[in-house]
Amino acid sequence: MNQSLIIGQYVPGESVVHKIDPRLKLIIIFIFVIAVFMANNVWSYVSLYFFVFASVGLSRIPVSYIYKGLKPVWWIIIITFMFHFFFNSGGSVLVSFLGINVYEQGVYQGASIATRFFLLIVLATLLTLSTTPIAVTDAVEALLKPLKKVRFPVHEIALMMSISLRFIPTFMQEMDKISKAQAARGLDYTKGKLKDRFKALLPLLIPLLISSFKRAEDLALAMEARGYQGEEGRTKLRQLSFSKIDYIVIISLVAFLVSFYMIRV
Amino acid sequence: MDIIFENVNYTYQPNTPFSHQALKDISLEIKSGSFIAVVGHTGSGKSTLLQHLNALLQPTSGRLVLGNVELPGAHHEQIKSIRQRVGLLFQHPEHQLFEETVKKELLFGPKNFSFDLNQVETELNESLQEVGLEESVLNRSPFELSGGQMKRVALASMLLAKPQVLVLDEPTAGLDPLGQTKMMQLFQSLHENKQHTVVLVTHNMGDAMRYAEKVIVLNQGTVECVKSPGELIYERDRLKAIGLDVPEPVEFVEYMKTRLGVLWEEDEINEQTISRTLVKHLKGGATS
DSSP: OOOSOOTTOOOOOOSHHHHSOHHHHHHHHHHHHHHHHHOOSHHHHHHHHHHHHHHHHHHTOOHHHHHHHTHHHHHHHHHHHHHHHHHOOOSSEEEEETTEEEEHHHHHHHHHHHHHHHHHHHHHHHHHHHSOHHHHHHHHHHHHGGGGGGTOOHHHHHHHHHHHHHHHHHHHHHHHHHHHHHHHTTOOOSSSOHHHHHHTTHHHHHHHHHHHHHHHHHHHHHHHHTTOBTBTTOOOSSOOOOOHHHHHHHHHHHHHHHHHHHHOO | OOEEEEEEEEEESTTSTTOEEEEEEEEEEEOTTOEEEEEEOTTSSHHHHHHHHTTSSOOSEEEEEETTEEESSOOHHHHHHHHHHEEEEOSOGGGGOOSSSHHHHHHHHHHHTTOOHHHHHHHHHHHHHHHTOOGGGGGSOGGGSOHHHHHHHHHHHHHTTOOSEEEEESTTTTOOHHHHHHHHHHHHHHHHHHOOEEEEEOSOHHHHHHHOSEEEEEETTEEEEEEOGGGGGGGHHHHHHTTOOOOHHHHHHHHHHHHSOOOOOOSSOSHHHHHHHHHHHHHHHHHO
C-alpha cells in the first residue's frame, strides 16, 4: 500500500478544526484560493502563512505527519521554483554565474508560485485530514443545492461521490490482499522487462475487477432491499447546523480577510 | 526446514497516527515436519504472523530464520526461494483466480518458480485427484466453478509448486461440514505421508485439537502459550478470558466433572480417554 500519500486519510480528533461545519470549511477553502491569488506583497503572503499554520496548529494533527504526507508534492514545488529561477528573464540581473543569469523577476515569481502551491496543498490536506469523506459530500450536496433549480442531479452526484470515497480504502485493502496472494504464488512485478512487468499486472487487475463488480452488485441489492429510491422523501441522520464554533470562525475569518485586504498593496 | 522467530516485532504504518504494533516480541520455534495450529481472537496478530512465514512482511525488529534464510536482510532470490518452499493459502483463495482455464491457473505457480512445465503437466491429474476434483475441470474457466471447487483449485495450484511448509489461513471457511472434514484430512495425509510442515490458522478449536501436535495461542500480538492439545484441558479459563472458544471435548469433560461428578484422571482428552472414564464411572456407580 502506498503509505507516503496521506491526502484523503481522515485522522479522527476533537479539535476546533474537526468541529467546524463542513460547509463552512469548503467555503473557507474557496475564499482562501481567491485570497492566495490576490496576495501581492511579502506581508500578505506572511499573513496567509500565518492563517495556514494557525489552522494546522488548531487541528492538533502532528505537523510531522502532514510534512511526511507532502513528500510527493515537494518535488513539484521545487521544480516549479527552479523553472522560474533559471528561465524567467524579467527585471534586472541579480546574480550571474557560469553564464547563467538569474533575474529579479525569476526569484520573485518562483517564490510566489511555489508559496501559493504549498499553501493550497497544505490547506486541502488539512481539510481531508480533519473531515470525514461523508461530511465532505454532505457539504457538497448542501452547497450545490441551488443548482437543482436548473435540474442538475445534485443528490445523485453526491451519492456517487460518497460511494466512491467510501470504497477507496476497501479497494486498497483488496489490492493489498490480492497482490500478496499472487506474490505468495511467486508472482514478481518488480523485476524484469517493462513488457513482463506490465503482463504481471493482469493477475492483480482481473481479480480486482471481478470483486469490484461483485461488490457493486451487492451494494445495489442492499440499497434496494432497504428501500432506497433516490432523493424523494429522504431525510438525513446528521443535520448540518452552525454551532457557536462556526460563528466564532466566521467572525475571525472576516477579521482576517479585512486585515489581509489592508495589507495588500 | 525449521522456522525460528527471535524477539520479532512488527508495526503497521510506523510513525503515523495510525501506527499499530501487531506483533510484540514473538519468540517461537516451528520444527520441520510438525503440525502446528495457531489460534487467537480477531486482531491477535495471527494473519500478521502468517505473512511473515512467506516473507510477505518482514520483522520491524528482531530476527526470523526460515530454513537457511534470515529476515530481515534477505535478498530477492532468497525471498523467491522462500515463497516456493513455503506455500501460503490465504483465507479466501477463490479471490486470487484469474486465468482463462483451470489448467493455466494450476500452472501459474510452477511457471513463476521456473519449473519444467512439461514435467508439471504430467502431475496435473494426480494433484487434482489429491484435492478431490475431477479431470474434466482442467479446460473449464475457474469462474464457472463453485466456491468450494475454486478453493480446491487454489490449493492444487499451491501444491504443484512443491512446498515443504504449508501455511493455511482458515482453509475450511465457507465449506460444508463434509467438505471441511475432507479438506482437513487431506492436510493430515500430506503431513503424514509427505512430511510437510503444516501451520494451520483457525478459529475452530476442535480442529486445532484434533489435528495439531502443538497449539500456539496468540493474544493481542503476544504468544499467550504454546501447548499440546492434551495440555489445553488445563487452560480452559485462560482461553475463555482471551475470548477463545473452548474446544468441545474440553467443555464436555468439564461438564462431566462438575455436573455428573465424574472423577477425571487422564492426561489427554480424546475419544478413548473419555469413554474409558465414563465406563469407569458407570461401573463404579453400579458397584456402590
